[in-house]
Amino acid sequence: MATPENKLAFDGGWAYDPAPESTDHIRIESRYGLFINGDFVKPESGKYFDTINPANEEKLSRVADANQADVDKAVAAARAAYRGPWGRMKPAERGKYIYRIARIMQERAREFSVIESLDGGKPIRESRDVDVPLAAAHFFYYAGWADKLDYAFPGRKAKPLGVAGQIIPWNFPLLMAAWKIAPALACGNTVVLKPAETTPLTALKLAEAIADAGLPPGVVNIVTGAGATGAAIVEHPDVDKVAFTGSTNVGRMIQKKLAGTNKKYTLELGGKAANIVFADAAIDQAVEGIVNGIFFNQGHVCCAGSRLFVQESVADEVIAKLKDRMETLIVGDPLDKNTDIGAINSSMQLKKIQSYLKIGQSEGATMHQSSCSVPKKGYWCRPTIFTGVSQSSRVVQEEIFGPVLAIQTFRRYDEALVKANNTPYGLSGGVWTDKGSKIFKMTQDLRAGVVWANTFNKFDPTSPFGGYKESGVGREGGLHGLDAYVKLGAR
Amino acid sequence: MALSAVRKSVRFPDLSKVPAVDEVGVDERVARFQTRSIKKASKVEALKLVLSMIDLTTLEGQDTPGKVRQLCQKAIHLHDAMPGLPHVAAVCVYPTMVSVAKEALAGHDINIASVATAFPSGMSTLKVKLDDTRMAVKAGATEIDMVISRGRFLAGDYRYVFDEIVAVKEACGDAHLKVILETGELGTLDKVRKASVLAMHAGADFIKTSTGKIQPAATMQVTLTMLQAIRDFYRDTGKMIGMKPAGGIATSKLAIHYLVMLHETLGNAWMTPERFRFGASSLANDVLMQLMKQSTGVYQSADYFSKD
Numbered sequence: 054m055a056t057p058e059n060k061l062a063f064d065g066g067w068a069y070d071p072a073p074e075s076t077d078h079i080r081i082e083s084r085y086g087l088f089i090n091g092d093f094v095k096p097e098s099g100k101y102f103d104t105i106n107p108a109n110e111e112k113l114s115r116v117a118d119a120n121q122a123d124v125d126k127a128v129a130a131a132r133a134a135y136r137g138p139w140g141r142m143k144p145a146e147r148g149k150y151i152y153r154i155a156r157i158m159q160e161r162a163r164e165f166s167v168i169e170s171l172d173g174g175k176p177i178r179e180s181r182d183v184d185v186p187l188a189a190a191h192f193f194y195y196a197g198w199a200d201k202l203d204y205a206f207p208g209r210k211a212k213p214l215g216v217a218g219q220i221i222p223w224n225f226p227l228l229m230a231a232w233k234i235a236p237a238l239a240c241g242n243t244v245v246l247k248p249a250e251t252t253p254l255t256a257l258k259l260a261e262a263i264a265d266a267g268l269p270p271g272v273v274n275i276v277t278g279a280g281a282t283g284a285a286i287v288e289h290p291d292v293d294k295v296a297f298t299g300s301t302n303v304g305r306m307i308q309k310k311l312a313g314t315n316k317k318y319t320l321e322l323g324g325k326a327a328n329i330v331f332a333d334a335a336i337d338q339a340v341e342g343i344v345n346g347i348f349f350n351q352g353h354v355c356c357a358g359s360r361l362f363v364q365e366s367v368a369d370e371v372i373a374k375l376k377d378r379m380e381t382l383i384v385g386d387p388l389d390k391n392t393d394i395g396a397i398n399s400s401m402q403l404k405k406i407q408s409y410l411k412i413g414q415s416e417g418a419t420m421h422q423s424s425c426s427v428p429k430k431g432y433w434c435r436p437t438i439f440t441g442v443s444q445s446s447r448v449v450q451e452e453i454f455g456p457v458l459a460i461q462t463f464r465r466y467d468e469a470l471v472k473a474n475n476t477p478y479g480l481s482g483g484v485w486t487d488k489g490s491k492i493f494k495m496t497q498d499l500r501a502g503v504v505w506a507n508t509f510n511k512f513d514p515t516s517p518f519g520g521y522k523e524s525g526v527g528r529e530g531g532l533h534g535l536d537a538y539v540k541l542g543a544r
Numbered sequence: 545m546a547l548s549a550v551r552k553s554v555r556f557p558d559l560s561k562v563p564a565v566d567e568v569g570v571d572e573r574v575a576r577f578q579t580r581s582i583k584k585a586s587k588v589e590a591l592k593l594v595l596s597m598i599d600l601t602t603l604e605g606q607d608t609p610g611k612v613r614q615l616c617q618k619a620i621h622l623h624d625a626m627p628g629l630p631h632v633a634a635v636c637v638y639p640t641m642v643s644v645a646k647e648a649l650a651g652h653d654i655n656i657a658s659v660a661t662a663f664p665s666g667m668s669t670l671k672v673k674l675d676d677t678r679m680a681v682k683a684g685a686t687e688i689d690m691v692i693s694r695g696r697f698l699a700g701d702y703r704y705v706f707d708e709i710v711a712v713k714e715a716c717g718d719a720h721l722k723v724i725l726e727t728g729e730l731g732t733l734d735k736v737r738k739a740s741v742l743a744m745h746a747g748a749d750f751i752k753t754s755t756g757k758i759q760p761a762a763t764m765q766v767t768l769t770m771l772q773a774i775r776d777f778y779r780d781t782g783k784m785i786g787m788k789p790a791g792g793i794a795t796s797k798l799a800i801h802y803l804v805m806l807h808e809t810l811g812n813a814w815m816t817p818e819r820f821r822f823g824a825s826s827l828a829n830d831v832l833m834q835l836m837k838q839s840t841g842v843y844q845s846a847d848y849f850s851k852d
Contacts, residue, residue, distance in 0.1 A: 063811045066811075069581070334563075337569075
């Protein structure tokens, strides 16, 4: 095995010069109102809050803080549009509008991706290559369904629900907006959407795109704010459907509030995915998959592969290779095209991650971080792995939502399976083996909504996504995603 | 090294320990290397490094002593209009041209690489291959680029392939041995990985992708697989084996992608002509053109760079 003198050296020597994506083509207003009834309007609350760049803590813009009155206005506008032009529109026409949003998103892809990275801290490589193209793909995909709902639900008549209240998180701001808005519109609903308070800008840019696409006023309304604004949407009596993506705690609160109402809901909550590497796996590619599983988007991914299970006979090799690979990850300016890991989304999240680093160490685990330096200003966390953890460790049980991986070993298939399923969550999982039969067995046995084999964190609009147990209720994406936005009646 | 000493230092590897390779995963990793944006000083540094790693090659039936002399001249004087350029690592020719190259490169620190062992097919007897190798070394080759017997490898006769490499290594004497796997004929990355392990254990100083006579020649996927095999061999034995992708690398941009891949897979210790080579005939001029562009801001016509 590796001896100290056989260690690879990645620092010193040739290094990549900064290659920053330019920001001169983007436009961010100094202040944003609420997008209600087709226009940006001043908030009834009269209040605004700052949104900052987590990479340097500088203010990007001020954004309206919507109160109950603002939410009332937005819901009323959505209701009027539902009763009016949108509800009466032929499905094929509806589809055209959704296609138009998708195309505008593609045309403005650079602007969207730069703003996404500025506001949220994610590397431009990811916002450019993943977030924005996938968001556009969701609109394209659901646009196609708008006039084909009879084929999605054979023998049934699919009718829209009415006004959908949607609350999205800060980890994939634009992509989550697309996941929510596209199927809602395709099924004929109207929308009141609240982006997360730390990342409102791309949703507001999307509002501009929607206005430019000429959607009838009120079909999509975007209200910014924090928890109270979200609560006002959830509890609004004229909202027919609630779609939430975020923490399990908030999800629980929402589910309690909705009990006894006839609102339909989908909840996309936390996760603590097991990534299981068998000894017969393609080891080098598995190491890539581990890296992609936990360090993608700084680990701010609900389906992140945050628990690694490695078969004992290859554990030393996998961990040594993982450490080498971590040394080559470039942490820094999110706008640099070579950055692999950007800034932590907010100071609050950074504190939470740091508290888990302390917890892990105090639980007796061995912590290893890559040796990279991080900028002084802004919120940063080096890629981190914990070894010597057990199922009873908090860093194994709880969702950290950061670039922190907990590694355990296993000997037998059964042991890996039991440990993998031994969690309150069940959103995703990964299996790495060269043996097809083992893949099929494991994917059947894992209790998780998505299981990837010999890959990780792959998304496609045609594929349903959602969790078991505390990871949520309902599915988004694909044919299943339509179900959440329709009521089915007889033909 | 004495024959017996060579034999003692090698051992047939346990091929059951060779890890599987997932081609989809390799494609993804390669795509990541290709998104690296190399600009400004880091680009100039990379381009100069690429020049110093080139094995300037001519391997044609119609090669003449005159052409080889021209190539050697180019190897020494890449582009005198631009001062401060390195020279290439080696000139690579057929055995019959080695003496010509030796004379033309006299007094210069440029290696003479010769293909041998019934290049490019390797379809001959061991005796002929060893004679071929000895002849090239005797004529002055400091590096031997041998081909493995792909037919035997594909038939599963790994022992034969291994023994043949060991024997050629012995015949090389002090000359460095590059073992060409001809990956375009092996078919899968699993086989590439296995052949790499076999060659390294048998005594290769370098492992090389291709002869340039078979398509596909070098690809980033194949090269990454071989680099990962080199890394594991280093971890296990402490020996640093070199890598030479050959054939099909004609542009600066692609060559820089290879350097990024090398840098992020094996690290700094391999970023030298001692451990990495490009087998290429037309790459040098593209790199020179890019270097001139970096210094002057404009592209020059291809006619300002000598074609040899």
